[in-house]
Amino acid sequence: MNKDIPGSFDEFLAEFTASLKSTSGEGALRRINAERVLRLVLEEIVQQRQDLQIRVLEDSRIAGKKGVDILMQIDDYEIRLALLDTPLQVASIEKDALNRYRETFEDNPSTEYIILTWTTDDLKSQKLNLHIIEYLKVHPENISQFLSKVKPLQEVLGEILTSHMKMWESMVVPSETDTSTIMDVKNLFLEYIHIALHKERDRQYRNKERKMAATNMPQDREVSLLTNVLDEALQGMSSKNLAVQLSQLPRRGRK
Amino acid sequence: MPYSSYPLDAYLIIDNNAIVGLCEYFCDTHKKLPFTDMIQAACKELSDILTVLRRFALGNKLFSTKCVLDEFKPEFGEIQNYYGFDLNSCKHLKSHLHSEIETANINMTAIAKLRAMQQTPGRFGTELSRLSDPDLSLVILALGIAKESAQRVYVITDDEDLRIFISWMKPRSEVKSMCQHSDKVDGLHSMIYMDCVHRKCAFTTLQISTMLTFHSLRQMSRIMLSGTTKGEMITRTIQTIYESIRESGRIKQKIMEGAI
Numbered sequence: 001m002n003k004d005i006p007g008s009f010d011e012f013l014a015e016f017t018a019s020l021k022s023t024s025g026e027g028a029l030r031r032i033n034a035e036r037v038l039r040l041v042l043e044e045i046v047q048q049r050q051d052l053q054i055r056v057l058e059d060s061r062i063a064g065k066k067g068v069d070i071l072m073q074i075d076d077y078e079i080r081l082a083l084l085d086t087p088l089q090v091a092s093i094e095k096d097a098l099n100r101y102r103e104t105f106e107d108n109p110s111t112e113y114i115i116l117t118w119t120t121d122d123l124k125s126q127k128l129n130l131h132i133i134e135y136l137k138v139h140p141e142n143i144s145q146f147l148s149k150v151k152p153l154q155e156v157l158g159e160i161l162t163s164h165m166k167m168w169e170s171m172v173v174p175s176e177t178d179t180s181t182i183m184d185v186k187n188l189f190l191e192y193i194h195i196a197l198h199k200e201r202d203r204q205y206r207n208k209e210r211k212m213a214a215t216n217m218p219q220d221r222e223v224s225l226l227t228n229v230l231d232e233a234l235q236g237m238s239s240k241n242l243a244v245q246l247s248q249l250p251r252r253g254r255k
Numbered sequence: 256m257p258y259s260s261y262p263l264d265a266y267l268i269i270d271n272n273a274i275v276g277l278c279e280y281f282c283d284t285h286k287k288l289p290f291t292d293m294i295q296a297a298c299k300e301l302s303d304i305l306t307v308l309r310r311f312a313l314g315n316k317l318f319s320t321k322c323v324l325d326e327f328k329p330e331f332g333e334i335q336n337y338y339g340f341d342l343n344s345c346k347h348l349k350s351h352l353h354s355e356i357e358t359a360n361i362n363m364t365a366i367a368k369l370r371a372m373q374q375t376p377g378r379f380g381t382e383l384s385r386l387s388d389p390d391l392s393l394v395i396l397a398l399g400i401a402k403e404s405a406q407r408v409y410v411i412t413d414d415e416d417l418r419i420f421i422s423w424m425k426p427r428s429e430v431k432s433m434c435q436h437s438d439k440v441d442g443l444h445s446m447i448y449m450d451c452v453h454r455k456c457a458f459t460t461l462q463i464s465t466m467l468t469f470h471s472l473r474q475m476s477r478i479m480l481s482g483t484t485k486g487e488m489i490t491r492t493i494q495t496i497y498e499s500i501r502e503s504g505r506i507k508q509k510i511m512e513g514a515i
Contacts, residue, residue: 016496
């Protein structure tokens, strides 16, 4: 951010809101400090992962009162982030909080995870999804075990982003194309181009001139040029050079 | 039930931008007066408000550093466009302000220790280049007071980067080695701090809402001029600020009724 550009109101409003809504003065201070560091962490992640085009928004502006604190829109999914106060630097969760988070998931189907982040110095965090919520509701005795596995926010976010990385299966192109494959592709191409030309010639036109133009359509030079380009493509010529050759094809309506 | 405010039992260190904001507000309030009278009136109002802040501050003093107070140059601010502008009145305003604040000399070499911190977030630039020496002098002063007193210290500043830096550096080991009570240092926006003081009945709700509105509109116009914010967002932000002021007034009312 350029220092000449005035700062946004987000930080000012966060400070104001914390002083109005926190249940204790110390809690309000912990919250604004944690929110500032949280924004720094998110800024760094957005910078590092520009490929994902992550958008960070204030959730209450999107989801209203049912939202949590921060919404991260990433590709085709979302992560929500709830900041929880902890006076003793230990992660804990209220009894009815799981129900609230379940509602957040139900209202926002594209939300993959809610990250619970506590106001500790290193922003200890734990990720939550619907399966975990259901499990913890059935086995509340395991909540403390769940909370004992907290990690710094960067790590938790990193794990989620990595698990959602799209892996595309690429076809392995043989480095040396054998002659029979070349012939097959070339024959197929010629077969299809002759069918296409035949269809074009047989098209029905109300206008006689158009019909005549289609029948007398020049093709030999073009077909020969396209076949040559295909030959060279199959032998591995670069697409840049092929594009130059293809640009020699006459434009429609010109000889 | 919300708590009444941020804790107010703290030493106060004041940044130049907070002082400038107050001066601009008081000069604007009295801008219809002749220039010299306007400065006199602004000095009086400034003294009144700083007296209130001192009343809440630990040690009943307001602190700053010499290099920060040297940055206070009203002659280059808004008032240079006022009718009847004269330099002598500006000098008077400047000396009046200096008399209200305790100037602390700090060891400027300590700033280099902060700049040498490792793994600083990109937002602050290489070697904290986005924070000036005067900015960091306030941090050093705050750490010094916290070290000596083991009490809470607020740096009252309208600089967002400085407030964020203070929150980030508090738990860092490099800072802990300079001051083991670094967790006692916090950065607060001047208007937010004064709103908390307002809730303790030091100002009327009308006073604080007028000041907050003035500050917000001025900041908003700067943001609009820089072209970084869309109209809809601005409207929503102003709405949120007004709602917050009303909520703050309600909290004050409850405090007066003894409900909090």
